[in-house]
Amino acid sequence: xxxxxxxxxxxxxxxxxxxxxxxxxxxxxxxxxxxxxxxxxxxxxxxxxxxxxxxxxxxxxxxxxxxxxxxxxxxxxxxxxxxxxxxxxxxxxxxxxxxxxxxxxxxxxxxxxxxxxxxxxxxxxxxxxxxxxxxxxxxxxxxxxxxxxxxxxxxxxxxxxxxxxxxxxxxxxxxxxxxxxxxxxxxxxxxxxxxxxxxxxxxxxxxxxxxxxxxxxxxxxxxxxxxxxxxxxxxxxxxxxxxxxxxxxxxxxxxxxxxxxxxxxxxxxxxxxxxxxxxx
Numbered sequence: 284x285x286x287x288x289x290x291x292x293x294x295x296x297x298x299x300x301x302x303x304x305x306x307x308x309x310x311x312x313x314x315x316x317x318x319x320x321x322x323x324x325x326x327x328x329x330x331x332x333x334x335x336x337x338x339x340x341x342x343x344x345x346x347x348x349x350x351x352x353x354x355x356x357x358x359x360x361x362x363x364x365x366x367x368x369x370x371x372x373x374x375x376x377x378x379x380x381x382x383x384x385x386x387x388x389x390x391x392x393x394x395x396x397x398x399x400x401x402x403x404x405x406x407x408x409x410x411x412x413x414x415x416x417x418x419x420x421x422x423x424x425x426x427x428x429x430x431x432x433x434x435x436x437x438x439x440x441x442x443x444x445x446x447x448x449x450x451x452x453x454x455x456x457x458x459x460x461x462x463x464x465x466x467x468x469x470x471x472x473x474x475x476x477x478x479x480x481x482x483x484x485x486x487x488x489x490x491x492x493x494x495x496x497x498x499x500x501x502x503x504x505x506x507x508x509x510x511x512x513x514x515x516x517x518x519x520x521x522x523x524x525x526x527x528x529x530x531x532x533x534x535x536x537x538x539x540x541x542x543x544x545x546x547x548x549x550x551x552x553x554x555x556x557x558x559x560x561x562x563x
Contacts, residue, residue, distance in 0.1 A: 332364050361403060366395070366534070413491055453505060480520075
């Protein structure tokens with residue numbers, strides 16, 4: 284029997300700011316530097332990120348967040364810089380600033396974990412890292428104080444293997460993409476491990492789905508259908524996904540004003556349509 288009563292009533296979120304005080308302070312300094320006109324390009328940001336993440340700090344992050352060094356090692360730290368750029372955009376975003384403290388707390392963990400298993404090899408996009416990152420996040424969140432059900436340890440390994448292997452290939456392509464037919468079983472595992480729409484469950488689902496929405500300007504190769512969207516998204520997850528997709532766009536176009544503006548408008552339009560589809 285699952286400990287769902289505790290999970291349902293426990294809405295406390297372990298503080299990202301307290302778990303990673305140096306990183307949070309660094310992000311706030313990036314915001315100040317950007318607003319003061321001192322950070323004007325990806326190169327400017329990369330220099331600051333490289334200076335902050337010394338070998339010692341990388342080892343410290345890895346000891347707390349296994350997988351961090353591997354994620355940061357690809358393609359001249361491009362994913363690491365991207366994640367910091369997402370944080371930079373997040374902390375300035377009106378949609379994030381208007382969230383409740385509870386939602387803001389969730390979003391910081393989502394951004395921290397969303398690309399933890401991303402690999403950049405031979406210039407190819409990694410279309411399945413969202414599923415892998417969700418598996419790693421499921422293993423890490425309890426270590427930071429997020430509550431699990433009694434079934435967590437029993438099913439974690441099998442669920443992780445299943446979710447990691449939930450890939451397929453589209454016709455005419457050799458690239459792996461996420462297998463959306465396996466999402467119901469993946470979501471069932473998340474609920475069994477963490478409860479229904481508890482803080483860790485919402486974090487995992489946002490990480491899991493952050494490549495699943497059919498964006499117009501940067502569409503994923505295998506987005507959810509309208510029917511799947513209606514089945515899997517609800518009032519708890521949709522605001523988080525909206526901000527995550529806005530932040531992901533910021534993370535790549537922060538220093539390209541026209542692209543940034545058009546991507547933002549596109550994302551808002553797509554999520555407004557999703558809300559109409561799901562709630563009307």
